[in-house]
Amino acid sequence: MEKEQKELVIEPSWCKGCGICVAFCPVKALEIVGEKARLKEDNNCVLCGQCEMRCPDYAIYLKDKEVNG
Numbered sequence: 001m002e003k004e005q006k007e008l009v010i011e012p013s014w015c016k017g018c019g020i021c022v023a024f025c026p027v028k029a030l031e032i033v034g035e036k037a038r039l040k041e042d043n044n045c046v047l048c049g050q051c052e053m054r055c056p057d058y059a060i061y062l063k064d065k066e067v068n069g
Contacts, residue, residue: 021051
Protein backbone atom coordinates (compact mmCIF):
# COMPACT_ATOMS: atom_id res chain seq x y z
CA MET A 1 0.00 0.00 0.00
CA GLU A 2 1.40 3.36 -1.04
CA LYS A 3 1.86 6.05 1.61
CA GLU A 4 -0.46 9.01 1.05
CA GLN A 5 1.43 12.17 0.14
CA LYS A 6 0.45 15.42 1.87
CA GLU A 7 1.73 18.96 1.72
CA LEU A 8 1.40 21.90 4.07
CA VAL A 9 -0.42 24.94 2.67
CA ILE A 10 -0.39 28.40 4.25
CA GLU A 11 -2.89 30.99 3.04
CA PRO A 12 -1.15 34.32 3.81
CA SER A 13 -4.29 36.39 3.21
CA TRP A 14 -6.07 34.46 5.98
CA CYS A 15 -3.14 34.49 8.44
CA LYS A 16 -3.16 37.15 11.15
CA GLY A 17 0.26 36.19 12.53
CA CYS A 18 -0.96 35.07 15.95
CA GLY A 19 1.86 32.51 16.24
CA ILE A 20 -0.25 29.66 17.61
CA CYS A 21 0.93 27.35 14.84
CA VAL A 22 4.55 28.21 15.62
CA ALA A 23 4.04 27.52 19.33
CA PHE A 24 2.47 24.09 18.76
CA CYS A 25 4.83 22.83 16.03
CA PRO A 26 6.69 19.89 17.62
CA VAL A 27 9.67 20.20 15.25
CA LYS A 28 9.83 24.03 15.12
CA ALA A 29 9.34 24.07 11.34
CA LEU A 30 7.31 27.30 11.28
CA GLU A 31 8.13 30.96 11.87
CA ILE A 32 6.38 34.33 11.73
CA VAL A 33 7.83 36.74 9.17
CA GLY A 34 6.14 40.00 8.24
CA GLU A 35 3.22 39.14 10.53
CA LYS A 36 2.51 35.94 8.58
CA ALA A 37 3.28 32.27 9.27
CA ARG A 38 5.62 30.43 6.94
CA LEU A 39 7.74 27.30 6.79
CA LYS A 40 11.37 27.92 7.70
CA GLU A 41 13.90 27.57 4.88
CA ASP A 42 15.46 24.47 6.46
CA ASN A 43 12.22 23.11 7.88
CA ASN A 44 11.80 19.53 8.97
CA CYS A 45 8.00 19.48 8.87
CA VAL A 46 6.63 16.02 9.67
CA LEU A 47 3.10 16.84 8.42
CA CYS A 48 1.60 16.03 11.84
CA GLY A 49 -1.26 18.54 11.48
CA GLN A 50 -0.82 20.24 14.86
CA CYS A 51 -0.70 23.65 13.16
CA GLU A 52 -3.86 22.89 11.18
CA MET A 53 -5.74 21.83 14.32
CA ARG A 54 -4.74 24.96 16.26
CA CYS A 55 -5.11 27.72 13.64
CA PRO A 56 -8.16 29.83 14.55
CA ASP A 57 -8.41 31.23 11.02
CA TYR A 58 -7.98 28.01 8.99
CA ALA A 59 -4.99 29.66 7.31
CA ILE A 60 -2.76 26.59 7.50
CA TYR A 61 -3.75 23.09 6.47
CA LEU A 62 -2.64 19.79 5.00
CA LYS A 63 -3.87 18.75 1.58
CA ASP A 64 -3.24 15.86 -0.74
CA LYS A 65 -0.17 16.52 -2.83
CA GLU A 66 -0.86 16.66 -6.53
CA VAL A 67 0.98 13.88 -8.29
CA ASN A 68 1.52 14.07 -12.03
CA GLY A 69 1.53 10.82 -13.93
